[in-house]
Amino acid sequence: MTRLFGTDGVRGLANGLLTPELALQVAKAAAAVLAPESRNARPVAVLGRDPRASGEMLAAAVTAGLTASGVDVVDVGILPTPAVAFLTSEYDAALGVMISASHNPMPDNGIKIFAAGGHKLDDDVEDRIEQFIAGGAMSFAATGDRIGRVRIADDAAKRYIDHVGTAPENRLDGLTIVVDCAHGAASVVGPEIYTAAGATVIAINAEPNGLNINDGCGSTHMDALQKAVVEHSADLGIAHDGDADRCLAVDATGAIVDGDEIMAVLAVGMKESGTLTADTLVATVMSNLGLHIAMREAGITLRTAAVGDRYVLEELRAGGYALGGEQSGHVVLPQFGTTGDGVLTALLVMDRMAATGRSLADLASVMTTLPQVLINVKVSDKVAVALSKSVLDGVAEVEGVLGDTGRVLLRPSGTEQLVRVMVEAAEPDLARRLAEDLASRVGQV
Numbered sequence: 001m002t003r004l005f006g007t008d009g010v011r012g013l014a015n016g017l018l019t020p021e022l023a024l025q026v027a028k029a030a031a032a033v034l035a036p037e038s039r040n041a042r043p044v045a046v047l048g049r050d051p052r053a054s055g056e057m058l059a060a061a062v063t064a065g066l067t068a069s070g071v072d073v074v075d076v077g078i079l080p081t082p083a084v085a086f087l088t089s090e091y092d093a094a095l096g097v098m099i100s101a102s103h104n105p106m107p108d109n110g111i112k113i114f115a116a117g118g119h120k121l122d123d124d125v126e127d128r129i130e131q132f133i134a135g136g137a138m139s140f141a142a143t144g145d146r147i148g149r150v151r152i153a154d155d156a157a158k159r160y161i162d163h164v165g166t167a168p169e170n171r172l173d174g175l176t177i178v179v180d181c182a183h184g185a186a187s188v189v190g191p192e193i194y195t196a197a198g199a200t201v202i203a204i205n206a207e208p209n210g211l212n213i214n215d216g217c218g219s220t221h222m223d224a225l226q227k228a229v230v231e232h233s234a235d236l237g238i239a240h241d242g243d244a245d246r247c248l249a250v251d252a253t254g255a256i257v258d259g260d261e262i263m264a265v266l267a268v269g270m271k272e273s274g275t276l277t278a279d280t281l282v283a284t285v286m287s288n289l290g291l292h293i294a295m296r297e298a299g300i301t302l303r304t305a306a307v308g309d310r311y312v313l314e315e316l317r318a319g320g321y322a323l324g325g326e327q328s329g330h331v332v333l334p335q336f337g338t339t340g341d342g343v344l345t346a347l348l349v350m351d352r353m354a355a356t357g358r359s360l361a362d363l364a365s366v367m368t369t370l371p372q373v374l375i376n377v378k379v380s381d382k383v384a385v386a387l388s389k390s391v392l393d394g395v396a397e398v399e400g401v402l403g404d405t406g407r408v409l410l411r412p413s414g415t416e417q418l419v420r421v422m423v424e425a426a427e428p429d430l431a432r433r434l435a436e437d438l439a440s441r442v443g444q445v
Helices: 020-034 054-068 081-090 123-135 156-164 186-196 223-231 259-273 289-297 309-319 342-356 360-364 382-387 389-402 428-443
Strands: 009-013 044-049 072-078 095-099 108-115 150-152 176-180 200-204 236-240 247-251 280-284 301-305 372-378 407-412 418-424
Touching (some): 020 108, 020 123, 054 072, 081 156, 081 342, 176 186, 186 342, 236 342, 247 259, 247 342, 259 342, 259 360, 389 428, 418 428
Parallel strands (some): 044 072, 072 150, 176 200, 280 301
Antiparallel strands (some): 009 108, 407 418
């Protein structure tokens, strides 16, 4: 059986790869691994989703699988992924389930699973869940009064809003922000949280109808936000993805501030305040070389992890570090949460602006981004690409050209049939030429 779990849960075309039947199996297997039968009390699972239409269908299947396994379901409705992780801990649940495909287009969907405490699953736990599915051995079938019950959690959004609202130390009065909610889960709580913190909020793409999530908006389509920030003379813009676990920004000039730059801003501020544990930031192999240089100059150690915020989390937990994240905008602060949280990240960026009186552009200037070209190449076999002599020779040739002035990275996507070709170099034209040459080799495999 092909591995179901990718970089972030089980993801695919809703009712194509990801059917209600599969969702039910995943839920029953997750219950077997994370919420084994208890004779004293029924275990509890928290269930949330983003607004995409297929979430209704898949949430119903997950609910059926959990309750059939004797698990009570606390349905928190449409909320960001980090809210579901937080509420899994808050409600003392055995597991949490988020129905979302994050930044993917509307036809896709996914199932993200959290263990007790709201922690993402280790690879071995995912493997055990897959073994249950492959072997057809499900958790015990509850009958009679052992069947799980469903409760709608009317207080869920308020609990999350109150929790995140404690993060900024300064009021945000005087700051004007444009927030692009991607017609996703941020639409439910994002503008309310920013307004409560004192900011003047202009919300765009905040009218989800189940079909428009990530459609030409949000963190994967920044043009509308850039335009709106300039038109409204705002201090900054914030772009979320469909489930609001990531955050990208736009400064007052309309220039994009990516996840690397956001981490640089927060890391320097935390080092100054003495809250950056061991003066260490955790990033991924995809982070720009400019972040490495900036952190070295700031006296901050940069540790790298594999791509995926759960791998960042593993490194954070192993070292007890206080800040980590990805270039894509997943930023993790273990003091406040167990997963990337785009709303929290935005609050802390604005908190830094309020504390220093500096613009976002000025704060982000601590880092100079090296020209980076990223090309997504559609492939039929990611393994064959990794073993291809032509591709390996191409990588060696690029490394020979760049020396220590840049770098090259090939990474298979964890959620799609893509290989990502990334080249950084001092000159953009050189980075583009080398990336295109290497992408051509990948595409020929």
